Amino acid sequence: MEADFTNKTAIVTGAGSGIGRASAERLATAGAAVVVADIDVAGGHETVDRIEGAGGDAVFVDVDVTDEDDVEAMVETATDEFGSLDIAHNNAGIEGEAAPLTELDSAQWHRVLDINLTGVWLGLKHEIPALIESGGGSIVNTSSIAGLVADGTAPYVASKHAVVGLSKSAAIRYADDGVRVNAICPGVVKTPMVERSLEEHPGAIDQLTADQPLGRMATPEEVADAVAWLVLDAASFINGHSLPIDGGLLAT
Ligand code: NAD
Numbered sequence: 274m275e276a277d278f279t280n281k282t283a284i285v286t287g288a289g290s291g292i293g294r295a296s297a298e299r300l301a302t303a304g305a306a307v308v309v310a311d312i313d314v315a316g317g318h319e320t321v322d323r324i325e326g327a328g329g330d331a332v333f334v335d336v337d338v339t340d341e342d343d344v345e346a347m348v349e350t351a352t353d354e355f356g357s358l359d360i361a362h363n364n365a366g367i368e369g370e371a372a373p374l375t376e377l378d379s380a381q382w383h384r385v386l387d388i389n390l391t392g393v394w395l396g397l398k399h400e401i402p403a404l405i406e407s408g409g410g411s412i413v414n415t416s417s418i419a420g421l422v423a424d425g426t427a428p429y430v431a432s433k434h435a436v437v438g439l440s441k442s443a444a445i446r447y448a449d450d451g452v453r454v455n456a457i458c459p460g461v462v463k464t465p466m467v468e469r470s471l472e473e474h475p476g477a478i479d480q481l482t483a484d485q486p487l488g489r490m491a492t493p494e495e496v497a498d499a500v501a502w503l504v505l506d507a508a509s510f511i512n513g514h515s516l517p518i519d520g521g522l523l524a525t
Contacts, residue, residue, distance in 0.1 A: 287365030289316025291464030338392030409451025444513030460519030
């Protein structure tokens with residue numbers, strides 16, 4: 274199914290790298306004007322350059338998703354620059370420290386919860402009124418298979434389970450207003466986040482690949498295709514859903 278987002282505006286957080294960059298590029302290729310939001314200024318500008326180089330329309334906003342003023346300014350940029358907000362992908366996230374929960378300090382715990390969960394809530398808080406003002410729209414929040422099973426560190430698993438619950442809560446509350454909210458639950462995706470982790474544990478790649486039913490990790494583009502489908506009008510009855518994009522990993 275060919276996506277056409279001409280005359281639509283999208284926000285993607287964490288768009289300076291990995292899944293967020295692929296999502297921003299996918300939405301832009303299908304015609305959306307994209308607000309590329311990230312705390313990484315260089316990465317964000319690179320995404321904008323890539324979109325503009327391919328003939329698309331994008332603007333970078335320096336956003337820390339845990340800072341409400343930043344998030345408010347991000348949404349204002351969409352409506353001020355492009356006249357509406359129709360699509361949002363709340364995707365920025367971090368893995369945090371690879372330590373058992375008994376060895377974490379409070380700052381490490383809160384950092385993961387603040388970015389992965391509070392960042393999504395702040396996005397929803399400011400995006401939903403703008404989507405309603407634009408006549409409705411669609412939001413995708415990035416959770417993880419760690420939002421469905423305990424695959425990862427405690428704060429990461431807790432934050433990603435919470436993103437699933439938050440997405441369901443927003444989905445039922447704002448359905449009447451024409452706003453759909455879904456979560457995606459990727460398995461292992463070949464992004465800088467995973468590459469950093471593999472650098473720390475060089476032997477892990479073989480086991481990681483062996484565990485995958487398809488014998489490989491997902492590409493960020495495969496995740497972006499699922500995002501583009503979820504925000505299409507063709508997915509108009511998909512709401513409050515948490516979509517695994519895991520090559521069948523959870524089915525094993
Ligand atoms: P990545 O590290 O490549 O990209 C994450 C981006 O988020 C970076 O550009 C980073 O600068 C940005 N970011 C981090 N903190 C931020 C903040 N406070 N404010 C704004 N931006 C911030 O990682 P990725 O693999 O593309 O991950 C994207 C999302 O997908 C994350 O939520 C992650 O938990 C989730 N995810 C990833 C995988 C995977 O295997 N890579 C699997 C499941 C879920």
